[in-house]
Amino acid sequence: MAAKFGTSGLRGLVGELTDGTAAAHARAFARHLLDNGLVESGATVHVGRDLRPSSPDIAGQCMAALAAEGLVAVDCGALPTPALAHSAMAQGAASLMVTGSHIPADRNGVKFYRPDGEIGKEDEIAIASGAPAFAGEPVDPVAVGGDAPMGEAALQAYRDRYAGFLPAGSLAGVRIGIYEHSSVSRDVLRDILQPTGAELIGLGRSETFVPVDTEAVPDSIRAQIRRWTTEHRLDALISTDGDGDRPLVADETGECLRGDALGLITARHLDADAVVTPVTSNSAIASHAGCRVWRTRVGSPYVIAGIAEAADTGAARIIGFEANGGVLTGSDFQVGKAFLSALPTRDCALPILAVLAAAHQAGKTVSMLVAGLALPVAASGRIENFPTALGQRLVASLATNIAEREAFFAPFGGVRAIDLTDGLRVTLPGGAIVHLRPSGNAPEMRCYTEADSAEEAEALVLSCMARLRDHAGSGND
Structure with a gap:
């Protein structure tokens, strides 16, 4: 099996997943859930996907594999990873997301979620060791692509999660570009921001998959963002990677903000009493966060383990983030009228909203807000x-x-x-x-x-x- 677990989920070339490898790992995931009493036979598993062309086929194979283990796979259609995880967790259900995140379309991947959140390294080991037992078994994919009411409900719950984060009409007169490309979050981000009164300008929508790595934005995309910012007189530009768990934010000059700066702004805006972030984040985070900081290896499973460690020390307002900008909440937070239940998986919407809210409240431009962090x-x-x-x-x-x-x-x-x-x-x-x-x-x-x-x-x-x-x-x- 050439496909392997990376920093967040199973990854490999499309052919290394559609050959039965993705299905074998889905069966091993189901068996792991059942054997450890995390779900019972007949339980539902929510299945989502991003917009790359291979995702429907892989999702269909994974759904068939889950059914083979006695679980009920529910097609949630195309939706952001954090929306899928948020909805499934609220219903006490496991979930599975077919996405390669930011990597090119010739590759893809699968992310796995227990009913209590994203899997950890011990779960990964169990799934990887169990998958070979199912290798080579025939797979009759489930047809996907029709109506997905569970997915629509998940999207609405995701919109509702952030309702009232910013007061209605508070961003009136602010011009925000949305670099839509092939992000599965492109429409729901607009829905979330609409009540703020900001003028939202859609840019660069593509029906062909565009890999956007928010941690290493290519020079060609940076140049395009600067052109759009000037042409449309933008106060900010926002975007995400393919599955909506990594944000991209550019300031009013068209310069892209680093993900660790987004994470630090979010932690401060939410008045976190603990921050968990990998060693790839800026070295000054520890001295600038205003609270205790845990450093981890790279990858959301390590950040989630760090969040658990912070909770064990009594921390009650825990924020995790990675250098790619994805933010995890290890605690419940009340922000304005929005109640944010703990969501221990990367999310793009929270850091985007936090930056816009922090700049608005301080009466500053986004570039001024970032400069005020005084990070190396x-x-x-x-x-x-x-x-x-x-x-x-x-x-x-x-x-x-x-x-x-x-x-x-x-x-x-x-x-x-x-x-x-x-x-x-x-x-x-x-x-x-x-x-x-x-x-x-x-x-x-x-x-x-x-x-x-x-x-x-x-x-x-x-x-x-x-x-x-x-x-x-x-x-x-």
């Missing part, structure tokens, strides 16, 4: 089509071989300190930071940097990615 300047990039195994070997070698590490970082002045929590995070002699890690979702190498200026941070990304290519090509891996 950070940048990130990725090398696509970089084999995962190669990236893992390369990072492991740099982490353990001191001479090789010193030689690699010699052009940057050497190494002052390292952190091996997830990948290799290096502090350079001048205080700048370089963090290298292979993606857990696709064959990509990620590079994160922090420096005193945007120019230096971006230059570090480009230089480090060039060094990685050269290092891999030289056989030093």
